[in-house]
Amino acid sequence: MVNGINSNSMRIGGLASGIDTDSIIADLMKAERIPLQKMKQDKIWTEWTRDAYRELNTKFSQFDQLFSSMKRASSYKVKSAISSQSDAITAKASSGTPPGSYSIEVSQLATNAINVSSTGISTDPSNKIDPLAPLSEQMDKLGGGTLPSSLSFTTYQNDPAGEVHEIQIDATDSLSDVLTKISDGTGINAFYDVQTDKVVMETKATGDFNVGGNEIDFSSDGGFFANIFNITNAGEKGGTNAKFNYNGGIDLESKTNTTTVNGLTLTFNNVTSGQARISVTNDVDKAVDSITEFVNKYNELIESVNGKVTEKRHRDYKPLTEEQKKDMSESEIELWEEKAKSGMLKSDSMLSSALTGMRQDWYQTVDTGNADINHLSAIGITTSKSYSDNGKLVIDEEKLRAALQNDSDAVYKLFYNTDENNQGLVNRLESSVKQTMENINNRAGKTTWTDEQYTLGKKLKDMETRMDDFQERLTDVENRYWRQFTAMEKAIQKMNQQSAYLSQQFGGM
Structure with missing residues (x-):
């Protein structure tokens, strides 16, 4: 600095006036930067909101993956097959195998x-x-x-x-x-x-x-x-077909020791001692487990969504800027941000609509061919009576078991039916879930998407542009302050020089 003038920016400090120009301008710029700080906080809040949407979309996606298993007949019409001579013959029953007793007599193995x-x-x-x-x-x-x-x-x-x-x-x-x-x-x-x-x-x-x-x-x-x-x-020896009699009425052959008859997959390990009995029954336990898992995952999903749309918003806790974090400890930052992130999706209309839609999907009736099994409550699944559960489903296992035992076909059709005018509950629920996922993607995007592909991304990009423009304006304002103070210092310096000259002249008289 030469004679109070910065050689790089031509800024004159307070040497002539005695004023702390740097501090004054720094304080003035703090006030000028307040709108920028709010912009930064708004940007952080928007990023948190985007991430909160994406977090929920992950849960929707995880639930969506369960639909494929709930569309399979084997999830409802599970059959167990027990052989009276398991050392000689074992059996597996498909979902289409009628329950009952079957006789199999194996006289020769395939070799x-x-x-x-x-x-x-x-x-x-x-x-x-x-x-x-x-x-x-x-x-x-x-x-x-x-x-x-x-x-x-x-x-x-x-x-x-x-x-x-x-x-x-x-x-x-x-x-x-x-x-x-x-x-x-x-x-x-x-x-x-x-x-x-x-x-x-x-x-x-x-x-x-x-x-x-x-x-x-x-x-x-x-x-x-x-x-x-x-x-x-x-x-040469061997090269024989397996030979067996089915239900005492027909002699059959198989080139392998595993064959399927009437939905029964039979495996021959040895010739039988007379007729072996294969007992096929509905395996209600596995069907109940499949349905229970699906309902539990649905309850977990709506608990997560409900938690977000009802979460309290703490408006006094704004997102912290990097400058603010410098004066805080890690624990203080963590506690502050926990409050600041709360309620980001409170009363969100898109999510509230999704919850309503899914609840309505569950309550639809379906023509299953059995008038006694055409509604979710008919198989023992109802909405929780507790207000705090926010629409969770509860299962009366005894009633569900009875429905599966009496007519597993109707239970299957209640959940899955592709008839456009008589869709199953799973079909309707899947449509709602996929639509919700698409809506969230349109708003919050995916991690692989560019900002231009979703609403909040465009908003974030616009915020960054406005912040950059405002930053340029701040630079102009700071330069203006320096020009003004520099002009003042020059004027004072000139006055001081004139005063010194006059004093010198008067002193010599």
Whole structure:
């Protein structure tokens, strides 16, 4: 500073007047910045409001994910199946299986076809073939001769007419390599057992696919399997279908040991001792659990929404600016902001409307085909009588169990029915929830959205623009104050200089 003048900004301090210009202008600017502070607080409040909406939308989204399970018949019409011979046969009942007793008698299991070398493939048991060395170099161990360039066999799992597999053999292929080629994409497992010195070939699938013939047919082979592996068609065993009688009235077969009849999925582990009884009943426990979980999640959702729309607003607690936080401790800031954030969504019309809509969805009647089960209260679900619960649902479990036991189809239709003129409760509720989520997104957006895509984002962007403009105005105001005080200082300085000059002149007379 030269002669009281700032060389950078040409601002003159109070050297001439003795006034603390910096402090005076700083105090003046504090008053000027009051509107900016309010703008900052409004922006913070708007950001908090946006985040509060998004937090609630997350809860709506979590509840929305439950609708898929509530649309499945298995959530209501759960059946349990108990076998009288569970060591031989087990069963699972689908939602469409009629409750009752079924008899199953299993006389034969489905088996894989298997063929094993009739004798060890090595001519000298004390000098067995090395399964990892080139096969062409060990033909003397297999009785001599030349290694063929290919082998052939036929399977029937994928083609009733037979599927011929041509396997090419290279001179460098080991026994292990050849067996790997045989097993690759042919439906066959082939391996060599070192201890017995035998090759094993078996079908990966159970069942009789070539009635009256072999499942693995070597008729098209030129002698490789017979001469080198000691395997012929005559050695095959297995390849059978499971055979069983259903309800004493019909003999059935299955290529696997798991099959489905009349909605019953049966698994055969052994032949039965006479008839096994399969008892199918409505599994009310699981259905009650599914419905109870859904109702509980709904209650949690409306508790959260109600909490926001009824939360007390503390208007005296404004959002803290960064400048204000500097003079406060962490605990003081936390307590202050807890009050400041309270009531952001109080009496919010959009959320209040959503609550009303969801309550109305629950109270609709649905034509289920059963006049006794056409309303939520008919299955024991009613609105809580406690005013403080704000519309939560309560379940009379005994009544719900009775409805599920008597007519689970009607309960299912009460909740889920796609008929546009007779929608189920879940269908209506889902529409309301998705509409609410869309409304919240339009107002508060998603974290991946830009400000221009939602209402509060546009408002925040506008606030930032106004704050930037106001900040520029403050800079102009501060410069004006400095110009005014600088002009005053210059005038005083000039007067002081003139006074000193006059004093000097009068003093010399």
